[in-house]
Amino acid sequence: MGISSNFGFNKTPVFTVNHISEYLTTDGAPQRTKVIRAAKFPKKIEISAYSQIRQTLKAALSKPSFDQPAVLELAERMAARARRETGNAKDEALRCERAVRAFIETIRPSSFRGMQIAPAPTSLAFSQNGVRLKVTLDAMISAEVGDVSNSGGVVLLYAFAADRGSMKARLSAITGMMLWALEGGQMEPLPRLCMAVDLAAGEIVKASAAHSRFRAKVSESCLEIAARWDSIEPPDDYDGPDWH
Numbered sequence: 001m002g003i004s005s006n007f008g009f010n011k012t013p014v015f016t017v018n019h020i021s022e023y024l025t026t027d028g029a030p031q032r033t034k035v036i037r038a039a040k041f042p043k044k045i046e047i048s049a050y051s052q053i054r055q056t057l058k059a060a061l062s063k064p065s066f067d068q069p070a071v072l073e074l075a076e077r078m079a080a081r082a083r084r085e086t087g088n089a090k091d092e093a094l095r096c097e098r099a100v101r102a103f104i105e106t107i108r109p110s111s112f113r114g115m116q117i118a119p120a121p122t123s124l125a126f127s128q129n130g131v132r133l134k135v136t137l138d139a140m141i142s143a144e145v146g147d148v149s150n151s152g153g154v155v156l157l158y159a160f161a162a163d164r165g166s167m168k169a170r171l172s173a174i175t176g177m178m179l180w181a182l183e184g185g186q187m188e189p190l191p192r193l194c195m196a197v198d199l200a201a202g203e204i205v206k207a208s209a210a211h212s213r214f215r216a217k218v219s220e221s222c223l224e225i226a227a228r229w230d231s232i233e234p235p236d237d238y239d240g241p242d243w244h
Contacts, residue, residue, distance in 0.1 A: 013131040013222075013229045015039050017155075020133060021173035023221055025166050033232065036225055041234040050158045053078070053096045057103050061139035061154055062117045066107050075100040099158055102199040111204060115143045115193065120153060124181040129219055130226035135181040141193045151185060152193020153178050160200040171196045175207035176214045 015023070019039045026032055048054070056074055060067035078097035082090050120137035127133070141152035155174055159167060174196040182189035194207035208214070 011230075013039070013225050015131055015133055015222075015225065017133070017135045017174055017177045020177060020218065020221065021170045023225070024173050024217060025169045032224075033228075036228060036232050037235060040229065040232050041238050049092070050096055050099055052092070053100055054156075054158075057100065057156060058138045059119075060103075061107070061156075062119050065109060068104065071100060071104055075104070095160065098160065099199055102202060103156070103197075106197060106199060106202045106204065112141075115141050115152075117141055117154070124178075126181055126184075129222035131222040133177065133181070133218075133222075135177050137178065141195070142187060143190070143193055145190070149187045150190040150193060151182050151187035152189055152195065153182065155196045157196055157198050157200075159198065167198065167201070171198055171205040172208065172214070175205060176211055177218070179207040179211065180215065180218075 013036075016039070019035055023032060023035045026035060053074060057071065060071050075097050078093050078100060082093035082097060085093055118140045120140050122136075124135045124137070125132055136155075137153040138156045139154040141154060143150050143152070155178065157171070157174070159170075175191075175194045178194040178196075179189050179191055182194070191207040191209045191211075196205045197203075198205060
């Protein structure tokens, strides 16, 4: 789930699922200000960890047997790169290898029996209390329940270095936002089809069917974000477009 450019001069607040999940799990005004600032003034060049493997793993989700031979080859390629490299490049190759092997262990056909997985759209978006919320999926899921087709999605979470204490809330936010964003589409979403894959823990987390409290919290947060958006100024190292 990458961070999308929101353009610093945009008068409408735009929050990705990464931003809103971080906002929901962050306490204190200074920390929440930092999240709003990151959403309003994204860096011009975003260097993403795991960039060497993200697209391959995303594509593998919608291929037969999750393209296991090619994914295993990718893991071996990352291991070979780690043996050749030094410093930060070596560390990143090792992290990538670890994530690929976690994908192999966690994403198994038995966990997705009876489901069809397809490439995801660019992003899903909806508005809440003046804030545009964007959800980026790694794949779409559909399943037949009787004569009815239902929808869902998958997000791969590369959070090996994250504070594990906050991960439960973060995963719940990701799946809850996915379920919400899919409502109003051609197919009715099901909570069990909305999944966040925590590669570090080897766990697949599904959305809760009890979402009233979560949505109320998001709505309240959006009111706060919309009210503060115009007053947030860029960081000292801001390198994006003119924001005035």
